[in-house]
Amino acid sequence: AQKITQTQPGMFVQEKEAVTLDCTYDTSDQSYGLFWYKQPSSGEMIFLIYQGSYDEQNATEGRYSLNFQKARKSANLVISASQLGDSAMYFCAMREGDDKIIFGKGTRLHILP
Amino acid sequence: DTEVTQTPKHLVMGMTNKKSLKCEQHMGHRAMYWYKQKAKKPPELMFVYSYEKLSINESVPSRFSPECPNSSLLNLHLHALQPEDSALYLCASSLQGGPGLGTEAFFGQGTRLTVV
Numbered sequence: 001a002q003k004i005t006q007t008q009p010g011m012f013v014q015e016k017e018a019v020t021l022d023c024t025y026d027t028s029d030q031s032y033g034l035f036w037y038k039q040p041s042s043g044e045m046i047f048l049i050y051q052g053s054y055d056e057q058n059a060t061e062g063r064y065s066l067n068f069q070k071a072r073k074s075a076n077l078v079i080s081a082s083q084l085g086d087s088a089m090y091f092c093a094m095r096e097g098d099d100k101i102i103f104g105k106g107t108r109l110h111i112l113p
Numbered sequence: 114d115t116e117v118t119q120t121p122k123h124l125v126m127g128m129t130n131k132k133s134l135k136c137e138q139h140m141g142h143r144a145m146y147w148y149k150q151k152a153k154k155p156p157e158l159m160f161v162y163s164y165e166k167l168s169i170n171e172s173v174p175s176r177f178s179p180e181c182p183n184s185s186l187l188n189l190h191l192h193a194l195q196p197e198d199s200a201l202y203l204c205a206s207s208l209q210g211g212p213g214l215g216t217e218a219f220f221g222q223g224t225r226l227t228v229v
Contacts, residue, residue, distance in 0.1 A: 035217055043201055045156070045220035091155055099144060099168045101205075101218055103155035 003027065004092050004104035012110045013082055020067070021077040021107050023092030029053075033095040034075040036066065039106075040088045048090075051075055087111045116140075119204050119221035127229055128194060134224050136187040136204030145187040146205040146218060147179060156203055162187060194228045201225050 005024045013019045025034065036048040051059045051066045059066040067076040079086055092104040117138045126132050136145065144163050148156035161169035162181040170179075176198075178190040187204055205218040 033216055042222070043225070044222045045203060045205070047217050047219060050217050095216055099161045099163050100158060101146070102158065105155055
């Protein structure tokens with residue numbers, strides 16, 4: 001069964017606009033971690049932001065913020081003031097158990113000039 | 114320093130060859146991972162080493178053989194691969210397992226493997 005769901009295969013956004021990338025997850029664990037990664041066409045996976053299941057505040061890192069709604073099991077990534085360099089594949093991921101990190105199918109984000 | 118170094122960056126090998134992929138980190142991380150990523154797909158977990166011991170093998174065929182010689186190094190030995198094994202192989206490391214802060218994984222730039 002799919003544990004991480006990203007429903008937007010692709011998105012087109014005008015430069016300087018904010019964008020929200022959706023992610024829902026499924027777990028029976030009480031303690032878990034959620035991550036977002038960016039993968040440009042070069043292939044490297046760049047860690048963006050982390051949210052712990054017990055964190056009461058939404059995580060923020062510069063232009064990235066995570067809209068964490070625990071009851072709905074959603075962890076959406078918000079990118080403010082998008083830039084051309086934000087064009088990439090974005091993956092939502094979850095740490096399952098102690099050692100396993102699993103990924104959603106990803107969202108391809110295109111920033112338009 | 115959040116660097117995970119993978120070599121080589123590109124590899125072309127025949128189906129009868131034996132080759133190895135290497136991964137190195139000097140961040141004191143205790144968990145190291147191998148992922149396989151096909152084009153336009155998410156990374157798929159292959160192996161996890163925790164404190165230099167193999168903790169997860171996701172039913173990977175035996176033609177892939179991982180090795181963790183010490184806490185900084187992770188190898189993936191390849192033998193008798195098939196063309197469908199062509200993919201981007203990503204190595205990652207994290208400070209520790211568990212869901213708390215410091216458990217995010219940092220990735221290397223990957224090895225693009227082509228099996229001919």
